Amino acid sequence: MKKSDRIYNERLERHLDELKWLYMELYNSEEQFEALKSGLYQFYQERRAGLKKLDEEREQDKHWYRRNGMLGMMLYTEQFAGNLKGVKKKLPYIKKCNVNYVHLMPLLDTVEGRSDGGYAVADFRKVQEKLGTMEDLEQLSMACHRQGISLCLDFVMNHTSEDHEWAKRARAGEKEYRDRYFFYDDYTVPQQYERTVPQVFPTTAPGNFTWLPECSQYVMTTFYPYQWDLNYRNPVVFNEMMFNFLYLANKGIDVIRIDAVPYIWKELGTDCRNLPKVHTIVRMMRMIGEIVCPGIVLLGEVVMEPEKVAPYFGTVEKPECHMLYNVTTMATTWNTVATRDVRLLKRQMEIISSLPSDYTFLNYLRCHDDIGWGLDYPLLETWGMMQVPHKKFLNDFFTGKLADSFGRGELYNEDLVTGDARLCGTTASLCGIEKAGFEQNEEAMEMAIKLDVMLHSFMLFLSGIPMLYSGDEIGQVNDYTYKENPLKAEDSRYLHRGDFKWELTDSIEKPDTVQSRLFHALGRLEEIRAAEEIFDASASFKALDTGNDSVLGLSRESSAGKVIGLFNFSSNTCRVQLGNEDERYASLVDGTEVKPQDMDIEGNGFYWLKKLDR
Ligand code: GLC
DSSP, X not given: OOHHHHHHHHHHHHHHHHHHHHHHHHHOOHHHHHHHHHHHHHHHHHSXXXXXXXXHHHHHOTTGGGSTTOOEEEEOHHHHHSSHHHHHHTHHHHHHTTOOEEEEOOOEEXXXXXXXXGTSOSEEEEEOGGGOOHHHXXXXXXXXXXXXXXXEEEEOOSEEETTSHHHHHHHTTOHHHHTTSOEESSSHHXXXXXXXXXXXXXXXXXXXXXXXXXXXXXXXXXXXXXXXXXXXXXXXXXXXXXXXXHHHHTTTOOEEEETTGGGSOOOTTSOSSSOHHHHHHHHHXXXXXXXXXXXXXXXXXXXXXXXXXXXXXBOSSSBOOSEEEOHHHHHHHHHHHHHOOOHHHHHHHHHHHTSOTTOEEEEESOOSSOBOOOOXXXXXXXXXXXXXXXXXXXXXXXXXXXXXOOOOOEEESOOTTTOOOEEEOOHHHHHTXXXXXXXXXXXXXXXXXXXXXXXXXXXXXXXXXXXEETTGGGTOOOOGGGGGOTTTTTOGGGGGOOOOOHHHHGGGGSTTOHHHHHHHHHHHHHHHHHHOGGGXXXXXXXXXXXXXXXXXXXXXXXXXXXXXXXXXXXXXXXXXXOSOTTOOEEETTTXXXXXXXXXXXXXXXXXXXXXXXX
């Protein structure tokens, strides 16, 4: 037997019993299981030698993606550099940003105007023509790997575009393809679902079903009407989608972001989110990855309340996702910016720190989506902040409606029935850089930049992998041109999906510009993070009592030492008082010795402090 076959068989052996057991429990089809198995082997055989070598290295170094040097950036190929070849040419800039993990936003075939930012995939094996070809993607991945950069791509598994071949054939009446979706002759069953299933886009795409007049059928469409939900009760759907996943992995993708994963299993009478069978499917996907391409990492997109998120890590014996978005922390951070009260964020930090340190979170301030105010309302209510008025306060604050608002955001999917709304805007615009720039108010600009840097310093201090949103490193503000484009105007998420302004990068080396101040401040922190082992994801992480409700205190501790982070969310100077009288600390940024036991932090300021040996 060839060496590589031996390796494959060992991996298969390790998982076969459990995989088959779960598969049969779900699908009870030997025949389809055999089809899956032979597909897996085929994808393994097709995998490039270079990728197989990387798999083996990463199998020996399972924590490769959790290191303190990891720094991500998410970007849109077209907005950043026109096309995939363009991105390849811009790798030096990505390196200059200290980034070694790039999330390329959806780039697979989709129909303009019915694309949901690329999340309506018409062909999982074809790149959008304007962006290039699969060959370009593969070339880019190879260039990235040569420079120690990992690539992440979305795997949109909950639905296909209505322009996908399966959908077209289903629309034409082919039973085999109708069975891959949820089709109904009349509204009886859809109506039953509607009683218990909430809406994802209540304004831009109300309801969970779409009527197809040309075939007199309803089809399930949880997201936009042109995104048809796949039916994972059908083993062919599971098998084929796993093959699509492996196809992308074989193009040299390192991190697979499983889009909208909580939604993939539907059951009448439930809310169709986070159902147990979702976990069965993710667990099988994890094993399939470990058999064919163990070098890849699964990143779950679980935008849910904290108790729903952590289960997607699975258990130590039966892991599911390698990484999950730290979504509640993100939303709570912006809540803290508006309230200048860190109590809720501190509570959130306590929850995160109580989780096993094997759990790896992807930390971020902004992403391509809106900010949903998924906060711990029962706790907020004990402090007198009621859900509906509090959300209204947050949205008013960040859309510039309050006297002390500095944010320039826009509402997203305002639900006129519930009064609920989410928020869009770039980090810089939400921090006040846009307003201060427009008003040419230097003092306000000073505070806005400090807030922006402080938020990044907090994000970079968290346990897990930091992810920058392209443009944030130079303080790029909102882009309002989407309003002039009829294909985008309805979706305010395009506010923060504007073209990358390359001309602004010229200012990075000009002293005192917004770009230079932000870029170098973040760069300094990123370098410290990469140099200090204490920022490895394995360090223990704790929330501290700072004696001040505007200042969040965190510590990280491991055999590499101890560091403390202090983050002032108010614009006033604040006094902090930490315990441990006899410990001595110095700033990691400039080396000066300070006394966190009793000291002042200026408005929107922060400290990263390292404990000194006595
Ligand atoms: C995810 C994406 C979002 C998209 C949705 C539907 O939540 O982040 O942009 O609209 O999935 O695919």
